[in-house]
Amino acid sequence: MAVDFEPDPRVAELADRTRRFVREEVIPVEVAHDGVVGSEEVRRRLQAGARAAGVFAPHAAEEFGGHGLDMCGRAAVFEEAGYSLLGPIALNIAAPDEGNVHMLEQIASEEQKARYLAPLAAGDVRSCFAMTEPAPGAGSDPDALSTTATRVPGGWRIDGRKWFITGADGAAFAIVMARTAGEPGDRGGATMFLVDAGNPGMQVGRHIPTLDESLYGGHLEVTFDDCRVGDDAVLGEADQGYRYAQVRLGPARMTHCMRWLGIARRAQDIAVGHAAQRRLFGSRLGDLGMAQAMIADNEIDVAAARGLILRACWELDRGRHAGAEVSIAKTFTAEAVWRVVDRSLQLCGSLGVSGDVLLGRFLREVRPFRIYDGPSETHRWSIARRVVGRHTAGTAGAAGSAGAARPAGVR
Amino acid sequence: MAVDFEPDPRVAELADRTRRFVREEVIPVEVAHDGVVGSEEVRRRLQAGARAAGVFAPHAAEEFGGHGLDMCGRAAVFEEAGYSLLGPIALNIAAPDEGNVHMLEQIASEEQKARYLAPLAAGDVRSCFAMTEPAPGAGSDPDALSTTATRVPGGWRIDGRKWFITGADGAAFAIVMARTAGEPGDRGGATMFLVDAGNPGMQVGRHIPTLDESLYGGHLEVTFDDCRVGDDAVLGEADQGYRYAQVRLGPARMTHCMRWLGIARRAQDIAVGHAAQRRLFGSRLGDLGMAQAMIADNEIDVAAARGLILRACWELDRGRHAGAEVSIAKTFTAEAVWRVVDRSLQLCGSLGVSGDVLLGRFLREVRPFRIYDGPSETHRWSIARRVVGRHTAGTAGAAGSAGAARPAGVR
Amino acid sequence: MAVDFEPDPRVAELADRTRRFVREEVIPVEVAHDGVVGSEEVRRRLQAGARAAGVFAPHAAEEFGGHGLDMCGRAAVFEEAGYSLLGPIALNIAAPDEGNVHMLEQIASEEQKARYLAPLAAGDVRSCFAMTEPAPGAGSDPDALSTTATRVPGGWRIDGRKWFITGADGAAFAIVMARTAGEPGDRGGATMFLVDAGNPGMQVGRHIPTLDESLYGGHLEVTFDDCRVGDDAVLGEADQGYRYAQVRLGPARMTHCMRWLGIARRAQDIAVGHAAQRRLFGSRLGDLGMAQAMIADNEIDVAAARGLILRACWELDRGRHAGAEVSIAKTFTAEAVWRVVDRSLQLCGSLGVSGDVLLGRFLREVRPFRIYDGPSETHRWSIARRVVGRHTAGTAGAAGSAGAARPAGVR
Amino acid sequence: MAVDFEPDPRVAELADRTRRFVREEVIPVEVAHDGVVGSEEVRRRLQAGARAAGVFAPHAAEEFGGHGLDMCGRAAVFEEAGYSLLGPIALNIAAPDEGNVHMLEQIASEEQKARYLAPLAAGDVRSCFAMTEPAPGAGSDPDALSTTATRVPGGWRIDGRKWFITGADGAAFAIVMARTAGEPGDRGGATMFLVDAGNPGMQVGRHIPTLDESLYGGHLEVTFDDCRVGDDAVLGEADQGYRYAQVRLGPARMTHCMRWLGIARRAQDIAVGHAAQRRLFGSRLGDLGMAQAMIADNEIDVAAARGLILRACWELDRGRHAGAEVSIAKTFTAEAVWRVVDRSLQLCGSLGVSGDVLLGRFLREVRPFRIYDGPSETHRWSIARRVVGRHTAGTAGAAGSAGAARPAGVR
DSSP: OOOBOOOOHHHHHHHHHHHHHIIIIIHHHHHHTTTOOOSHHHHHHHHHHHHHHTOSOTTSOGGGTSOOOOHHHHHHHHHHHTTSTTHHHHHTOOTTHHHHHHHHHHHOOHHHIIIIIHHHHTTSSOEEEEOOOSTTSSSSSGGGOOOEEEEETTEEEEEEEEEEEETOTTOSEEEEEEEEESOTTSOOEEEEEEEETTOTTEEEEEEOOBSOOOSTTOEEEEEEEEEEEEGGGEESSTTOHHHHHHHHHHHHHHHHHHHHHHHHHHHHHHHHHHHTTOEETTEEGGGSHHHHHHHHHHHHHHHHHHHHHHHHHHHHHTTOOOHHHHHHHHHHHHHHHHHHHHHHHHHHHHHHHBTTSSHHHHHHHHGGGGTTTSOHHHHHHHHHHHHHHHHHHHHHOOOSGGGOOOOOOOO | OOOBOOOOHHHHHHHHHHHHHIIIIIHHHHHHTTTOOOSHHHHHHHHHHHHHHTOSOTTSOGGGTSOOOOHHHHHHHHHHHTTSTTHHHHHTOOTTHHHHHHHHHHHOOHHHIIIIIHHHHTTSSOEEEEOOOSTTSSSSSGGGOOOEEEEETTEEEEEEEEEEEETOTTOSEEEEEEEEESOTTSOOEEEEEEEETTOTTEEEEEEOOBSOOOSTTOEEEEEEEEEEEEGGGEESSTTOHHHHHHHHHHHHHHHHHHHHHHHHHHHHHHHHHHHHHOEETTEEGGGSHHHHHHHHHHHHHHHHHHHHHHHHHHHHHTTOOOHHHHHHHHHHHHHHHHHHHHHHHHHHHHHHHBTTSSHHHHHHHHGGGGTTTSOHHHHHHHHHHHHHHHHHHHHHOOOSGGGOOOOOOOO | OOOBOOOOHHHHHHHHHHHHHIIIIIHHHHHHTTTOOOSHHHHHHHHHHHHHTTOSOTTSOGGGTSOOOOHHHHHHHHHHHTTSTTHHHHHTOOTTHHHHHHHHHHHOOHHHIIIIIHHHHTTSSOEEEEOOOSTTSSSSSGGGOOOEEEEETTEEEEEEEEEEEETOTTOSEEEEEEEEESOTTSOOEEEEEEEETTOTTEEEEEEOOBSOOOSTTOEEEEEEEEEEEEGGGEESSTTOHHHHHHHHHHHHHHHHHHHHHHHHHHHHHHHHHHHTTOEETTEEGGGSHHHHHHHHHHHHHHHHHHHHHHHHHHHHHTTOOOHHHHHHHHHHHHHHHHHHHHHHHHHHHHHHHBTTSSHHHHHHHHGGGGTTTSOHHHHHHHHHHHHHHHHHHHHHOOOSGGGOOOOOOOO | OOOBOOOOHHHHHHHHHHHHHIIIIIHHHHHHTTTOOOSHHHHHHHHHHHHHTTOSOTTSOGGGTSOOOOHHHHHHHHHHHTTSTTHHHHHTOOTTHHHHHHHHHHHOOHHHIIIIIHHHHTTSSOEEEEOOOSTTSSSSSGGGOOOEEEEETTEEEEEEEEEEEETOTTOSEEEEEEEEESOTTSOOEEEEEEEETTOTTEEEEEEOOBSOOOSTTOEEEEEEEEEEEEGGGEESSTTOHHHHHHHHHHHHHHHHHHHHHHHHHHHHHHHHHHHTTOEETTEEGGGSHHHHHHHHHHHHHHHHHHHHHHHHHHHHHTTOOOHHHHHHHHHHHHHHHHHHHHHHHHHHHHHHHBTTSSHHHHHHHHGGGGTTTSOHHHHHHHHHHHHHHHHHHHHHOOOSGGGOOOOOOOO
16 A cells, blocks of 8 residues: 555654653743743753754754754654744744755755855754845745846845845845846846845844744844845856745745644644633533534644645655645645634633733734735635646647746745 | 615714824824823823814713714714724723713713713723623623622622723723622622722732733733622612623624724725735736735625624614624624734735734734624524524414523623 | 614515515415426416515506515515515516516606516516627626627617526517627627517527526527617617616616525524424534524524615615625625525535425525626626725826726626 | 655556546536436446446455455545546445445455345445434434334344435345434444345335435435344344444545545536636636636645545554544535535536536535535534543543544434
């Protein structure tokens, strides 16, 4: 029998250890800090704990101190880490560092790996990924990219404005996406650059106040004004930025899903725990039909999301682009997680909106995920385009071009 | 033709003035304060503005300085006030004072009106309504009331714990619901008491941190420990508390709906304003089908909620209990407003989750309304009970008793 | 107090009589015929009953033997008639005759009224309205109108193909919409013609088999091939067809809503009757929370739809175009009625899918209403266009044109 | 890497052959017969075709002429068969025969296998499964079983009424569930009996008219009145009927899901084919945002359902009870398939409700699946009970009993 849902024993064991670590060491810190890391000291303490527990950096290659998990393996472990808002930072698998580690492993030169990837994977430094721009720049529509990089003697000059750059405050370096060919509105060509913090041409501006607050380092505006970098700052090859973005975006969307699925399960556990003991109208809350319906719908949503994530990961692990599977899993999971947290909060009533449980916090944190990493609408558009395009191609004999959906990504 | 949706010209004119006042004077303050009043100075300044604009206290009787609007009139004016989170406090129609004014007008003695209602309607003092208790006390199930009032020489002694008492911090007095007959779990009898701030037996405890933050005076824990009051503290008659609660709860649910409907319209206006100018994928956002669907669904939700509110108000104005109409309007509106704000935020993308617009704030503020004033599930239970009970009565000849749903209310 | 939901006593009395007539005389026939009229004999017998009960033709002017109700009045009476699938035909207010009576009263000349309207209002003959065309002709997009009428000596020649022409089989005449200016794809001009059955140029073709089966006379294909008519066949003025279509479409959408709202109430009554007596899991079905949620949601949907219909009718009665109100009411009602019937069927379990109750029949009949009279998507598009257009106009100073949504109609 | 979604090559090849067989040989017959088999001649012709194509009886053991697929293998092949309403009958995997083959393989004695299983697997005869009873008997609540079997000399006597017995008309034998211990309302004990057609104590009564019509042999009422059978009619052991029912019900729910998932894909293909070529409002339907949203949601629903089905099958193949996984997959799939067919019909507009495509037929066929095999509400109750029970057990130390949900099944 070929179909198999059983993870590798090594992965299962790591997931199990992660589960225990999160419950025993991370959640107490999370509750004490209302779900927000807050300080470098807390981050370092949590990561030291993860190292001691042997669960640090499950995604990084073993040569960089990690466990070298493939995407299916990450699915099992990241969900356990995501059971607490602080679990991912503890394991060093929070956005955007986790995705940057993934991309640098694939694309960076050996020198770049030594200089940027090694300390990042080790948790010694943090990073950011500077792609999203304020309107009318690159957001849902990546072709609107308006930050430019132009050739200057000995290197490049970057100019433009980015926003919603997660983790930029305190990041040791930024991976910056800039246009090196074409005009905003067409695909053209883009290039990725590694820009060190402290480069005088890169200004990390204001923290954008957002509904969510738990992503460490915040969401920031970053301005590039005559920002000079050398040729060694080019990540991979020039003009290949859109292709590299795919290397990062598909997997990053899935790891986001895994982590938020953990929060969904946590919300459900809080709600079920409440429903199992709260009595009203002469009955136990968990025995009332409307509560049971919400609890069951939570189970269904979690199971369906998990299945879709695993499927997309399996495709990615086989080296496929998996654009459709990723969009399907991302869209469903972002909305399912939202529904689960919302129902869980409702099940807890007034307690649910109070700070005495973290459900209100979770609600705030998961809401933006229906927008970040490509809004649900952009993914639906992409999914439909492929299907209609495939049909058109199939009947009209024109091969596949209409089905080649463009990437959609806030980050 | 008898059916008529046109408000009285006097009401229409007051609604129109309110609309202008809110846009010109309130919204600038709201935006500057991120939707939270924050200080007594701001409250007083806003209320002075409303007095100057001739829109203060539209619900209070003219003898108490108000405009004496009935419920249908309030529907027109409160929606305009609710267009800003700070509109209701400006007009002195925010919860819980607005509902307390309504109830005191109906039930209080002349002495009580002079002492409590007059300064409250004038905005000189604030008040709170202390009914909700932490589990397993009175919440969705009012029969679980466990705070007691017992006869002592010359008056009463109140003991018990309340929570989620909105506006308790700074309130000049509390209207307290306490059991004076029966045991928790049966209806028995309850009595309402007027307790002055400063009574040594009433301790206003901690602010409960909540997802919502804009209701002035917060949500608090209030403890009654050998709290002594005289016979003149009884509001109306002893043991009639559940009946009086109905006098307050039905209308208060509707005024909540009116105010939140204003926020829904505001959210829609923000989203439509964004969609009308934002361009992506070579098109205007507002011309893309998925955006149009969200905009249209917002229109539908707002119109349907408005119709249900008006219908329930019309029934209340005719002196009917209107339990079914109120539950229907409250349930639909609470959920519709939530959907509208959620869609509006989605339409604005990253901007929507940022603090640069108030949509994230609105989302936090409206979420609890699906729980406060009776969770949607409790109202659905109440609606269904009536319908099934009526059918049973109709076929079985047993008159109406099964249809007599009990009130459901967090507050 | 101006707002008023109370119908005129005369209307209330007529509604009450209709309610009794439908329950006592129509439903037995409906149940015996599985909701399908089936024969001219049944139609005539039902209409004789309605005449005897004094409830016939509530919408027609008194001079044509009716009760002359305005739209708000119709809302009260038609909902009662719609409580049975056969109620509308009994009262002579079924589609498409009802809408044709309405339009002929507004537009026809005295001669046309005597010849067409009088026998139609009396139930002596039936009619049809031939507007919808197969793709790529006029459907959701009326500007695609491709049937043409060209001037010939002494009159006109009509050529084209129509489909989904309800009631065409057996109709004494058709009101035909044909293009008299412009090309398919632009608005141009259209004219309405009265074409008698038997005109050799008008061929009534096959019955289109459809999910719904209860609209008497079926849905047919009708072909016009060198169909000659005189100048006296022009209804109103030439080239004014789109304007006249509005006279018919808005009210016809509302009367559809009224009738289907009746079916929704009927479905709910069947389900509640079942839930009130069926026992399972040691409880009464109607006391189980998930059943209560469905029952309550049905109540909410019915109440919200009724409010929206009444509001649109009130606007229409004041002579307003009410395009937004009609689209909102139509979209919500079509979907709400569908949900109500679906939930009612689910509540009845296996019984619900059996022919032992009519819920499966109702499900089939109401499903197309989300498509007929303009699909929900077209109405949402129209609603959003107005809102975005109004905003654009408001901010940009360009008056209203973007908000002028085109009519959308299958029929 | 352990996780694997790739079916066995042998299974993949069989699925592929099934796909071609259904498209080439079955769909033409289906379209010609409006989705209803209609006659024994059609059934035999289709089955001969499947034998010739080498795709007959994929589920049956090889010794009985089948392909011996496990549940995961069936998931791949049955979905392809279900792409046409007539595919399952062609492959001899339609309900209820398919489930009966499955159960007889597990439980029947060698004699019973020779006599009943062999001809059934070969398609020579048909069968039925007589469990469901009219209210207040066994339906959603199997403990309400009221048909009794009592010991008589040399065998048993069966008395009671069954309904919704699918395929009873023309079945060569029935598998009958009857109470042999306890009273209706408690679990007690049940026994399964093999009763031959022609037994004078078993009367196959009326065909229940239902919304769905494609299950061959219809849904019937079957009455047992002093029905005598010998000891050799007992299937497995006496009093083990509830346990055996589980052997059948879990897998049968999943195979239902697989087949209906095929119809969902078919509906989507019809709709996408229409959307890819239909033009309106100057655009291609498939390029309009609201249409794209529906197409994408269909893709998401199909993918999520497939993942849940596969997961439950994998658990079943490992010999686990998989009650939670089956309930989750059944509930989600039944509702998802319904949504997909509904959206597809909507996408096709008037064409969708016409008989010119089979979408109206599909809508009628899939609707009852939200009720058959346990209504969604019963499954949600079962899912929630496990979760709450597990939590209670976990915190209270009382092992698992509260989590032992009872089976729920209409059939």
